[in-house]
Amino acid sequence: MVCADVSLEDLLAFHIPIDDMAFEAGATIYNMADHANAVYCVRQGAIKLLRYDVSGNQRIVRFLKKGDVVGLDSVFANEQQHTAIALTATQLCRIPMSHFKDFINKHPALQLRLLEKTQEALRETDSWLSELVSNTVPAKVRLARLLLQLRIGDSDRVHRLSLADFGGILGITPETVSRLLSELGDSEILIKAGRGEHGRNYRADIPALTAISQDVGRARQTPKTY
Amino acid sequence: MVCADVSLEDLLAFHIPIDDMAFEAGATIYNMADHANAVYCVRQGAIKLLRYDVSGNQRIVRFLKKGDVVGLDSVFANEQQHTAIALTATQLCRIPMSHFKDFINKHPALQLRLLEKTQEALRETDSWLSELVSNTVPAKVRLARLLLQLRIGDSDRVHRLSLADFGGILGITPETVSRLLSELGDSEILIKAGRGEHGRNYRADIPALTAISQDVGRARQTPKTY
DNA sequence: CGTGTACTTGAGTGGGCTCAAGCAGGGTGG
DNA sequence: CCACCCTGCTTGAGCCCACTCAAGTACACG
Numbered sequence: 001m002v003c004a005d006v007s008l009e010d011l012l013a014f015h016i017p018i019d020d021m022a023f024e025a026g027a028t029i030y031n032m033a034d035h036a037n038a039v040y041c042v043r044q045g046a047i048k049l050l051r052y053d054v055s056g057n058q059r060i061v062r063f064l065k066k067g068d069v070v071g072l073d074s075v076f077a078n079e080q081q082h083t084a085i086a087l088t089a090t091q092l093c094r095i096p097m098s099h100f101k102d103f104i105n106k107h108p109a110l111q112l113r114l115l116e117k118t119q120e121a122l123r124e125t126d127s128w129l130s131e132l133v134s135n136t137v138p139a140k141v142r143l144a145r146l147l148l149q150l151r152i153g154d155s156d157r158v159h160r161l162s163l164a165d166f167g168g169i170l171g172i173t174p175e176t177v178s179r180l181l182s183e184l185g186d187s188e189i190l191i192k193a194g195r196g197e198h199g200r201n202y203r204a205d206i207p208a209l210t211a212i213s214q215d216v217g218r219a220r221q222t223p224k225t226y
Numbered sequence: 227m228v229c230a231d232v233s234l235e236d237l238l239a240f241h242i243p244i245d246d247m248a249f250e251a252g253a254t255i256y257n258m259a260d261h262a263n264a265v266y267c268v269r270q271g272a273i274k275l276l277r278y279d280v281s282g283n284q285r286i287v288r289f290l291k292k293g294d295v296v297g298l299d300s301v302f303a304n305e306q307q308h309t310a311i312a313l314t315a316t317q318l319c320r321i322p323m324s325h326f327k328d329f330i331n332k333h334p335a336l337q338l339r340l341l342e343k344t345q346e347a348l349r350e351t352d353s354w355l356s357e358l359v360s361n362t363v364p365a366k367v368r369l370a371r372l373l374l375q376l377r378i379g380d381s382d383r384v385h386r387l388s389l390a391d392f393g394g395i396l397g398i399t400p401e402t403v404s405r406l407l408s409e410l411g412d413s414e415i416l417i418k419a420g421r422g423e424h425g426r427n428y429r430a431d432i433p434a435l436t437a438i439s440q441d442v443g444r445a446r447q448t449p450k451t452y
Numbered sequence: 453c454g455t456g457t458a459c460t461t462g463a464g465t466g467g468g469c470t471c472a473a474g475c476a477g478g479g480t481g482g
Numbered sequence: 483c484c485a486c487c488c489t490g491c492t493t494g495a496g497c498c499c500a501c502t503c504a505a506g507t508a509c510a511c512g
Binding site: 051052053057059061062072073075076077081082104108111112114115116118119121122123125126128129130131133134135136137171172173 | 277278279283285287288298299301302303307308330334337338340341342344345347348349351352354355356357359360361362363397398399
């Protein structure tokens with residue numbers, strides 16, 4: 001870790017004039033192909049980054065939580081690469097791009113820090129690719145994996161997204177998600193718990209979910225000699 | 227672009243003792259979870275980065291071509307995040323991690339450059355997610371998109387990977403890939419051309435492929451009011 | 453010229469999609 | 483407070499694309 005003792009947000013906040021902004025659940029923060037004129041830090045809440053397919057389907061590409069930086073892509077490209085939408089009530093601080101660039105140039109330590117953040121994002125995206133969207137893995141298993149990633153801290157609570165959002169991440173339809181979720185409900189692995197402080201959520205049987213998430217179904221008949 | 231006039235490779239080569247290495251097609255460069263003790267630059271050839279699913283299926287996560295940097299992830303993590311395998315005969319230069327880190331610290335300009343490279347990778351991965359692996363898009367369309375990305379320069383040639391590799395990227399089985407490819411062959415959109423200087427390849431009808439790649443099939447019956 | 457690996461092709465199955473209708477819940481206005 | 487709607491969720495029936503398993507063919511390499 002580089003400078004692990006100081007949060008990126010604090011670092012920036014200390015030196016740069018910052019606008020605080022609030023968004024309610026479902027609000028759009030910026031759109032794909034917009035001119036990028038700012039970078040944001042997430043203070044509170046969760047955000048989804050998504051892209052629209054040629055055919056108009058939305059595809060969720062990443063999640064951002066408290067402490068993450070939004071819109072870093074646009075430091076080099078100057079168009080936004082995604083549409084950003086708040087999943088829960090969200091508080092951001094906005095850093096105008098020009099200030100941000102100045103600051104980067106003056107503080108080399110920050111560069112390493114940003115590099116690290118970006119690689120973190122890359123690693124997360126790679127996991128999504130290999131674990132969440134493989135059609136070769138049954139949808140139920142992938143849903144279980146996703147639910148585990150949506151776990152709130154170390155508790156037995158997981159964020160309850162909309163069916164469309166679950167589907168947008170896994171690449172399946174809301175109907176299928178609904179069927180799978182009610183299946184999990186029947187086995188009492190997932191119980192709808194009202195809306196907590198982090199928006200609505202489930203109470204989940206974590207061990208059971210973990211078991212499902214590792215289920216191989218019946219993997220291809222390849223004896224795998226090694 | 228930062229320092230766009232000097233390739234990253236040259237920059238490094240100038241200052242650091244470098245080992246040249248050669249790999250033949252199919253050779254493993256490093257394995258996932260290996261201790262990461264070097265960074266590589268691709269001089270010639272193509273490389274795939276892949277991960278293994280819990281159930282043992284391989285999933286290709288990224289491509290690297292001439293000029294790309296391999297193993298950057300491990301500057302912060304110190305385990306390799308992927309397995310790297312040469313797709314074609316490949317020439318790399320190997321930079322020991324300790325030297326690399328020294329060099330980064332001494333040359334801040336390089337840091338920005340690496341940040342840019344990493345974001346490029348991130349952007350590419352996002353495209354894969356949204357365009358190549360969406361099960362909502364028919365496999366034929368996705369294959370066409372992939373083939374277009376495998377185009378060699380501006381020519382009408384595209385790299386001809388193994389069926390397993392095509393499948394590993396798109397998340398479909400080799401059998402399905404075979405059927406789709408022969409379908410494209412029947413329409414004379416794809417013609418097997420022997421092995422060129424970049425390994426074996428197809429001669430492709432680019433306009434036709436482009437048309438297919440944008441085909442929406444019959445997108446969900448959502449009137450889309452906006 | 454044989455042998456293994458990659459590719460092809462076929463028949464049958466099934467998971468997830470489509471379309472469609474019904475059901476909750478939570479605002480809003482009367 | 484209730485009737486209303488509107489959006490999000492549920493559930494069902496039928497279909498189709500891609501998967502599985504299996505057998506056969508081309509091709510590269512020794």
